[in-house]
Amino acid sequence: MDSPARAKLLAQPPMMHDLAAHAMQHLILAGTALGAALLLGAPMGAICARSGLLRGPLLAAAGIGRTIPSLAVLALMLPLLGVGVPPAIVALALLAIPPILVNVDLGIRAVPAAALDAATGLGMTARQRFARVVAPLALPVALSGVRTAATETIASATLATFIGAGGLGDDIVRGLQTGNDPLLFAAAATVAMLALAVEAGLGTLVSAMEARR
Amino acid sequence: MSGATIGFDDVGVRYADADGDALRGVSFDVASGEVVAIVGPSGCGKTTLLRTVNRLVEPTSGAVLIDGVDVRTMDAVALRRRVGYAIQAVGLFAHMTVAENVGIVPSLLGWPRDRIDRRVDDLLERVHLDPKRFRDRRPRKLSGGEAQRVGVARALGGEPGVLLMDEPFGAVDAIVRAALQDEVTRVVRDLGTTTLFVTHDVHEALRIADRICVMNGGRVEQLDAPAAILANPATDFVRRLFEGARA
Numbered sequence: 508m509d510s511p512a513r514a515k516l517l518a519q520p521p522m523m524h525d526l527a528a529h530a531m532q533h534l535i536l537a538g539t540a541l542g543a544a545l546l547l548g549a550p551m552g553a554i555c556a557r558s559g560l561l562r563g564p565l566l567a568a569a570g571i572g573r574t575i576p577s578l579a580v581l582a583l584m585l586p587l588l589g590v591g592v593p594p595a596i597v598a599l600a601l602l603a604i605p606p607i608l609v610n611v612d613l614g615i616r617a618v619p620a621a622a623l624d625a626a627t628g629l630g631m632t633a634r635q636r637f638a639r640v641v642a643p644l645a646l647p648v649a650l651s652g653v654r655t656a657a658t659e660t661i662a663s664a665t666l667a668t669f670i671g672a673g674g675l676g677d678d679i680v681r682g683l684q685t686g687n688d689p690l691l692f693a694a695a696a697t698v699a700m701l702a703l704a705v706e707a708g709l710g711t712l713v714s715a716m717e718a719r720r
Numbered sequence: 721m722s723g724a725t726i727g728f729d730d731v732g733v734r735y736a737d738a739d740g741d742a743l744r745g746v747s748f749d750v751a752s753g754e755v756v757a758i759v760g761p762s763g764c765g766k767t768t769l770l771r772t773v774n775r776l777v778e779p780t781s782g783a784v785l786i787d788g789v790d791v792r793t794m795d796a797v798a799l800r801r802r803v804g805y806a807i808q809a810v811g812l813f814a815h816m817t818v819a820e821n822v823g824i825v826p827s828l829l830g831w832p833r834d835r836i837d838r839r840v841d842d843l844l845e846r847v848h849l850d851p852k853r854f855r856d857r858r859p860r861k862l863s864g865g866e867a868q869r870v871g872v873a874r875a876l877g878g879e880p881g882v883l884l885m886d887e888p889f890g891a892v893d894a895i896v897r898a899a900l901q902d903e904v905t906r907v908v909r910d911l912g913t914t915t916l917f918v919t920h921d922v923h924e925a926l927r928i929a930d931r932i933c934v935m936n937g938g939r940v941e942q943l944d945a946p947a948a949i950l951a952n953p954a955t956d957f958v959r960r961l962f963e964g965a966r967a
Binding site: 619620621622623624625626627628629630631632635639640643644719720 | 774
């Protein structure tokens with residue numbers, strides 16, 4: 508959000524009706540970051556599962572990535588990319604990559620060796636083997652990683668307000684600063700509900716997939 | 721489709737990470753429609769020999785021929801689609817139904833839908849699995865014996881001229897095993913499919929093979945009909961291996 512708009516928002520009395528707009532902003536922020544993380548994390552996970560050489564370093568990097576607090580990643584973006592939505596998306600995407608990468612790697616490596624041997628022995632090309640056997644068998648585990656990433660991203664997007672990226676964090680901070688408890692609780696509850704809904708939705712999808720097997 | 725012939729011509733395999741040869745100077749021919757068992761202790765090279773036929777293992781010397789053609793001159797993927805392959809661990813695709821598993825090679829070969837369906841039903845009936853009950857079942861809902869049957873049906877999906885089986889009856893109990901041995905042998909004899917199967921069970925080899933190839937240390941010790949092997953074991957090794965089976 509540019510600064511005049513932000514100033515205008517701050518000048519107004521804190522209103523509940525901003526909540527819906529901010530929730531939308533929040534979801535767009537988290538969704539874009541998650542999409543970017545998927546595009547980067549999934550191939551990286553597939554590379555991990557394949558390459559003994561790159562697996563160690565990539566998983567180590569992912570492990571470190573998971574231990575850095577969200578706020579620290581957001582703060583790191585400040586000197587690099589400044590304030591606003593783009594650095595927030597980069598930061599959130601960086602936070603979402605590790606769980607996706609780790610679970611894609613896990614899911615692919617859990618594909619039974621016998622299924623791979625059979626696939627090759629029955630005459631699948633490497634590409635067919637991946638598309639018809641490896642990817643569908645790895646999908647439930649990979650999706651669990653996406654679920655973790657999605658929940659974390661929605662929660663962490665709350666902090667994006669500190670680098671001026673908007674979202675429901677704006678309402679929480681404003682509620683705190685102005686002593687507007689109803690706004691504070693409404694915003695916090697909305698974040699929690701969004702996170703829980705996405706968690707439950709993807710969880711149901713994973714269970715449905717596993718039940719079909 | 722009638723069975724293809726298989727020829728092993730002085731086949732040798734040396735794995736890069738091993739000391740000795742996995743296979744040394746293996747030469748024999750398998751006739752069209754013949755059922756040959758490869759027996760021997762673990763590490764004798766029997767699985768390696770089997771896997772040279774569909775090029776999952778490439779010989780370091782010699783050649784493997786199918787219908788007289790060196791398999792190295794064929795595209796590996798095309799070759800594998802006309803050579804059936806069933807393994808002890810079965811390796812059914814857990815996300816596919818029984819019908820999709822059995823129809824996988826036909827679908828890779830680009831058969832039309834109705835031809836695949838007919839082939840799948842025919843094969844399921846041949847391995848004594850009622851298509852109506854089993855078509856849409858997932859592998860997880862199958863017993864060990866049922867899964868093995870589906871594995872063999874899947875291996876036969878693309879009307880292969882050659883069927884390779886590696887311990888296909890290994891993971892089931894003795895009663896189911898005997899029934900499976902009889903049924904699968906009947907199926908491949910009905911279809912005329914040339915069959916090469918690996919087993920460590922000499923009784924199984926005696927029961928279903930036209931000829932038995934006895935291997936030890938990467939070499940063929942003896943290759944002959946079951947009765948001939950029992951009557952005239954070529955070496956002490958063969959005699960000891962079949963000692964308990966003569967009765």
